Amino acid sequence: MENKAIKYRLYPTAQQQELFARTFGCCRKVWNLMLEEKIAVWKSTGKIPEVTPARYKKEYPYLREVDSLALANVQLNLQAAFRNRFDASRKAKSGFPKFKSAKRSRKAYTTNNQKGTVAVKENAIRLPKVGMVKAVIHRRPLEGWELKSATISQESDGTYYASVLFEYEKAANTSEADPANAVGLDYASDGLYMDSNGKTGSQHKYYRESQKKLARAQRRLSRRQGSRKGESKSNNYRKQERKVNKIHRHIANQRKDTLHKTSAEIANQYDIVCVETLNMKSMANRGFGNGKAMYDNGYGMFLSMLEYKLAERNRYLVRVDRWYPSSQICHCCGKRHPEMKDLRIRIMQCECGLTMSRDQNAARNILQEGLRLLTETA
Numbered sequence: 001m002e003n004k005a006i007k008y009r010l011y012p013t014a015q016q017q018e019l020f021a022r023t024f025g026c027c028r029k030v031w032n033l034m035l036e037e038k039i040a041v042w043k044s045t046g047k048i049p050e051v052t053p054a055r056y057k058k059e060y061p062y063l064r065e066v067d068s069l070a071l072a073n074v075q076l077n078l079q080a081a082f083r084n085r086f087d088a089s090r091k092a093k094s095g096f097p098k099f100k101s102a103k104r105s106r107k108a109y110t111t112n113n114q115k116g117t118v119a120v121k122e123n124a125i126r127l128p129k130v131g132m133v134k135a136v137i138h139r140r141p142l143e144g145w146e147l148k149s150a151t152i153s154q155e156s157d158g159t160y161y162a163s164v165l166f167e168y169e170k171a172a173n174t175s176e177a178d179p180a181n182a183v184g185l186d187y188a189s190d191g192l193y194m195d196s197n198g199k200t201g202s203q204h205k206y207y208r209e210s211q212k213k214l215a216r217a218q219r220r221l222s223r224r225q226g227s228r229k230g231e232s233k234s235n236n237y238r239k240q241e242r243k244v245n246k247i248h249r250h251i252a253n254q255r256k257d258t259l260h261k262t263s264a265e266i267a268n269q270y271d272i273v274c275v276e277t278l279n280m281k282s283m284a285n286r287g288f289g290n291g292k293a294m295y296d297n298g299y300g301m302f303l304s305m306l307e308y309k310l311a312e313r314n315r316y317l318v319r320v321d322r323w324y325p326s327s328q329i330c331h332c333c334g335k336r337h338p339e340m341k342d343l344r345i346r347i348m349q350c351e352c353g354l355t356m357s358r359d360q361n362a363a364r365n366i367l368q369e370g371l372r373l374l375t376e377t378a
Contacts, residue, residue, distance in 0.1 A: 002170040002312075003148070006141065008125060010152070010160035011134040019130055020152060020160065023066040024107045027074045028100045030056060030063065034078055035097055048082055051075075067128045070109040108153035118150045118164070125162050127152065133162070141166050156245035177316050179374075182272035184367025186326065186359050189293040192262070192302065194359035196367045201262055206254040207296040210247060217244045259302045267309035274370025275303060276326065277319045318370035330354055331364040 012020060030053045041049045053071035057063045063071065084094040111118060111128055119126040125135045127150065141147070145166040153161050184196040192201030221240045226233030233241075266273060284294040307317045320326070328340045330350040340348065340358060348354060348361040 001167055003165055003167055004145075005151075005163045005165045006139050007161055007163045008120075008138070009136045010125065010162050011136075012130075012160055013134075016130050016133055017160075019066070020154065021107075022062070023070055023109050023129075023152075024154070025102070026063050026066045027070055027109045028102065028105055029060065030071050030074050031078060032099050034075065035099060038078075038082070048086075065129075067109070067111050067130075069111045069114070069128065073110040073112070106153065108151055110149055110151045112149045113147045118147060120147065120164060125150070125164070127162075135162065142168070144168055155249060157249045158242055158245075159249070177271040177374075179272065179371055181270055182274065182367060182371060183266070183270045184274040184363040184365070184370060185266075185276075186363040186366055187276065187278055187299055188359050189290045189297065192297050192299060194357065194363050196360065196363040198357070198360050201302075202258045204254070204258060205293070205296050206251045206258075207292070210251050214244070214247050214251075217247055255296070255298050256301070259298055259305055263302055263305040263309050266306060267313055267315065270315070272316045272318060272371070272374065273306060273310060274318045274320060274367050275306075276324070276366055277322045279322065316374065318374050320366050320369045320373065324366075324369055326362040326365040326369070327358055329361075329365050331361055331368065 033056050034051045034053070037051050038048055041047065053063065053068075053075055078097060081094065081097040085096055113119075117126070117128045120137060120141065121132065123134065123137060124132040125137075126132050141164075145168045148165045148167050150165070151163040153163070155161065185193045186195075188194045188200065191203055194200050217240070221227060221237065221244055224234060224237035224240050225231060226237035278299075280294065280300045284291040303317075310317045325336065327348075328336050328338060330337065330348065330352060332354045333350060333352040335350060335352070337348070337350065339345065346358055348356050348358045354361070
């Protein structure tokens with residue numbers, strides 16, 4: 001069985017917005033109460049107790065006004081957070097669970113479908129306690145998809161979304177990947193990537209394109225009452241803050257739209273895609289001098305999209321080790337050129353007669369290495 005989520009834009013009424021806000025707050029309250037009790041017992045006994053949201057409803061009656069499944073999912077999320085922190089079998093442990101803040105925490109909650117309590121209608125979505133919420137149903141689930149849950153969220157610009165999770169049975173893979181229909185991708189800060197055929201990705205730099213507009217909006221925000229520390233925020237400050245957040249959201253949506261289209265095009269065209277496992281966070285530091293371009297590219301998000309799109313089509317994404325010297329090896333004769341460590345050298349010139357862009361040469365080396373790894377694991 002496989003899972004797939006579809007995200008719909010919601011247009012709740014004022015009364016529904018109020019109920020959403022209460023549910024966000026109650027989920028945050030329950031998380032903090034349970035975390036506080038778990039920490040207190042853990043410090044005194046060394047054991048992590050099992051606590052449920054029901055034990056707090058007598059002391060805090062307003063918890064009964066919201067969806068009980070939303071609170072139950074908070075309990076499951078907190079259990080998963082402790083499991084990720086203390087499970088010895090996990091190679092990469094997460095940090096200790098933190099208390100949620102009303103100012104900084106994400107406004108979202110998850111509810112489960114129980115015999116039709118969550119349903120996608122023609123132009124609305126049914127939710128427990130909330131009822132029918134107007135929505136843009138731009139995409140319908142396919143036949144055989146079973147609705148499992150819905151996550152309601154409010155973005156920083158005030159818009160509401162419902163991410164509806166469906167479960168379906170994945171068809172068996174009856175076709176074999178063709179090594180001749182493969183491509184290698186080398187990361188490029190200018191153009192997202194360079195593939196082994198010499199093609200580049202998106203040339204858009206959405207943050208830089210909207211930087212002047214964003215700077216003007218942020219300057220106006222800095223002049224509103226509430227910009228200074230400890231100063232109460234005026235209505236004009238909150239209005240301008242929503243405008244700033246709306247610009248940020250627009251930039252993010254532009255980037256995601258391009259990455260979705262680019263990754264879908266590659267997944268539809270090739271059976272095998274070979275990429276490098278890069279540490280994007282370390283590459284975005286000051287030492288490389290291209291942090292803003294790195295974040296504006298969204299290359300890590302692009303690889304995540306590419307991975308699940310290829311998996312849906314029963315195709316392969318092969319990750320080559322980051323320490324593989326793809327930029328230093330001539331893909332024709334295999335000779336290594338240590339001088340290519342210098343990023344200022346943009347052309348690979350080899351004694352065998354090869355003259356090629358360093359990025360395309362690296363992409364071809366990534367392709368060769370990825371096909372070798374795929375053959376070994378087959």
